[in-house]
Amino acid sequence: MPGTHGLTLTAHIRNTQSLHPEARGELSALLTQVGVAGKMISSKVNMAGLLGVLGSTGKINVQGEIVQKLDEMAEDVMQDIVGGSGLVCAMLSEERKDILEIETGGRYVIAYDPLDGSSNIDANVSIGTIFSIFRKLSPGTEVTRADTMQKGCEQVAAGYILYGSSTVFVYTAGEGVHGFTLDPSVGEYILSHPDIRLDGKCKCFSINQCNAPYWDAWVHDWIARVMERNDADKRRISGRHIGSLVADFHRNLIYGGVFAYPTDARSPKGKLRLMYEASPLAFIAEQAGGYASDGRISILDLEPEELHHRTGLIIGNRPEVELAEDCVGRASI
Ligand code: AHM
Numbered sequence: 001m002p003g004t005h006g007l008t009l010t011a012h013i014r015n016t017q018s019l020h021p022e023a024r025g026e027l028s029a030l031l032t033q034v035g036v037a038g039k040m041i042s043s044k045v046n047m048a049g050l051l052g053v054l055g056s057t058g059k060i061n062v063q064g065e066i067v068q069k070l071d072e073m074a075e076d077v078m079q080d081i082v083g084g085s086g087l088v089c090a091m092l093s094e095e096r097k098d099i100l101e102i103e104t105g106g107r108y109v110i111a112y113d114p115l116d117g118s119s120n121i122d123a124n125v126s127i128g129t130i131f132s133i134f135r136k137l138s139p140g141t142e143v144t145r146a147d148t149m150q151k152g153c154e155q156v157a158a159g160y161i162l163y164g165s166s167t168v169f170v171y172t173a174g175e176g177v178h179g180f181t182l183d184p185s186v187g188e189y190i191l192s193h194p195d196i197r198l199d200g201k202c203k204c205f206s207i208n209q210c211n212a213p214y215w216d217a218w219v220h221d222w223i224a225r226v227m228e229r230n231d232a233d234k235r236r237i238s239g240r241h242i243g244s245l246v247a248d249f250h251r252n253l254i255y256g257g258v259f260a261y262p263t264d265a266r267s268p269k270g271k272l273r274l275m276y277e278a279s280p281l282a283f284i285a286e287q288a289g290g291y292a293s294d295g296r297i298s299i300l301d302l303e304p305e306e307l308h309h310r311t312g313l314i315i316g317n318r319p320e321v322e323l324a325e326d327c328v329g330r331a332s333i
């Protein structure tokens, strides 16, 4: 029983594991290690201004984006803490060109964005670490393409750590979505958001409106149809867009809402990455009762074609995402 002092993340993960007598405890240990990495990144993010680690490194990453000093720091922490855990055989990072194979081996593969939203770092905007965990499928120690290029529906766990007004760890291992808030005084994540649901009203609408000149016609059609819910009597849905996916997603998960970064003329394949951003958040959205699509099919059914596969993303309350699919379908008739 949680008692009055709350349930820690470690205890919650163990309790979930105990529902599966066949489990060896390795996934639980891995999730716990990701939580530890999150604490370390959180402490550096909170101290960034004092440690002199704000600003860019002057480098450009594999995505063609400016690498912030904190991006590098978060990547190092993930490699040291998660890579050094003995639990993963391969690490796929938004910040690294190639797959990092771990010699000590392990039964899991992890894909992650070490610091999503990092272009906002210097302005103290919420940012976060997003992760996605798969089982190693092939026997033996060799890491194969089948191990690393799995569809989102094969994920065994996914989550994110949001460095915001407080640090929050949200995860799913296929049995609902649970959120924990870091109590910095004791260094533990405490259950604060049990069984989060995304099946109520869609109150927030998140999109970078300045991409409007590049959108396909269906996006304009979709927005107009969503906005029809606002009438003279009542505003039922309101614009909320941070420009930090993990923070936009978290707010929409808590309040109800939909986030969209569709493919457009500037980014014909989409801007966001399937493996590190879209797929883990899609797993969480579906576990909470929501949905994620590229406009045509579920994100979780997309076959990764390459490590840094990009995709359009519409994610949040199911009716609004399905309405987007309907608009895409009509546009292609
Ligand atoms: P990042 O992983 O380098 O931070 O890039 C992803 C970010 C998302 O967090 C955010 O939704 C998007 O890029 C914002 O892009 P834009 O500035 O084009 O709206």
Ligand code: MG
Pocket (backbone or CB within 6 Å): 094, 113, 115, 116, 117, 245, 277
């Ligand atoms: Mg990102």
